[in-house]
Amino acid sequence: MTLAAVTLVVVAGAWALRREPAGTAPPPAAASGRPPASAVVSGAATVTQAVQPAASGQSAHAGVRYTFDGGVTGPVLDGAGRLPLRIRSAGGELSAVPHAGGLAVRFPPRCEHYGAQSCARAILQSGPAEFLNPGQGAFTYGASVLVGPDETSKGANVLQKGFSVGDSQFKLQVDGAAGHPSCVIVGTGGPTIYxxxxxxxxxxxxxxxxxxxxxxxxxxxxxxxxxxxxxxxPSSLSIVNADPLCIGGKGTSANNDQFTGAIDDVYVTKAA
Known part of the structure; x- marks a missing residue:
């Protein structure tokens, strides 16, 4: 089957607000905006972003990979022992579940009313992660996901770094009732969402x-x-920001694009 190119061009005026009112959903398949300042991580933001030496043969700045095999009760480190992830929650809980001989992380159950203040929310979030910025360079990112037919939502972020408004971004999501995954990037030069x-x-x-x-x-x-x-x-598109890496949602505000289901083997890899 021939694959059609999908490019969403969104004018800046349509994205002037960084947060949708509670109880409303973001436009389909779009990368929704930055959460309010009150939703930005506090504890994790104080983590010193010191990149430790990577495993032999791997560049210290090549990227990160998380297997979650150590569980989620404490800081979750990537395979090189750096960039800790910590739980941020608003009434939601994360749990470790078996997967492929190790562990994966399960996120809160689907909420009946997307964006409602009463919805349980929980994510994993790092401190600032500038070393993951790909700039104009080639890079890959992804994860293993487990989503049931009854777990789809209008907003479901697997991983995200950066925001679509006044920033730059890369993101993996499984938005919409149909549960089709999509990759999203926004460059520093304008509001276009690809x-x-x-x-x-x-x-x-x-x-x-x-x-x-x-x-x-x-x-x-x-x-x-x-x-x-x-x-x-555009080949010149550049992604550079000082934002953290978020897994399972963009924050803990009501419209946080909460992922429902389980996630494992999250990674971001930049070209050497």
Whole structure:
């Protein structure tokens, strides 16, 4: 099947507000805005971002990978022992569940009314992570996800760094009732949101590997190793921000794009 390029162009006026009113949903497949200042991590923001030496043969700045095999009761470190993730919650809980001989992390159950203040919310969030900024360079990011047919939502972030308004961003999401994953990037030069939307659902109660890749003028999304969507992007697009890495949502505000289901093997890898 020929894959059509999917490019969403959003004018700045349509994204003037960084937060949707409680009880409303963001536009489909779009990268929603930055949470209010009160929702930004406090404890994790004080973590010293000292990059430790990586494993032999791996660049100290190549990226990060999280397996969650040590559970989520304390700081979650990447495979090189750096960039701790900490739980941030608003009435929600995270738990470790078995997966592939190790552990994955399960997020709060689906809320009946997206964006309601009463919805349980919980994410994993790092401190500032400038070393993950890809700039104009090639990079990949992704995760393994488990989403049931009854766990889809209008907003469901797997991982995110940065925001779509007045910032830059890369993001993986499984937004919408159909449960089609998509890769999202926004550059520093303007408000245009580029989306590579997969042509199939992952909301079938089985584990799937989803990978986003930016190479020159192309953004792609692959599911279980098969290319399933693409979008043309400017080769000069640059992603640089001082924001943390977030897993499972963009924050803990009511419209935090809370992911429902389980996540494992999260990674961000920059080209050498």
């Amino acid at each position: 989306v590579a939307l997969a042509s199939l659902t992952v909301a079938d109660g089985r584990w799937h590997r989803v990978e986003c890749s930016r190479r020159d003028a192309l953004l792609t999304v692959a599911v279980d190793g098969q290319l399933k969507g693409r979008s043309a992007i």
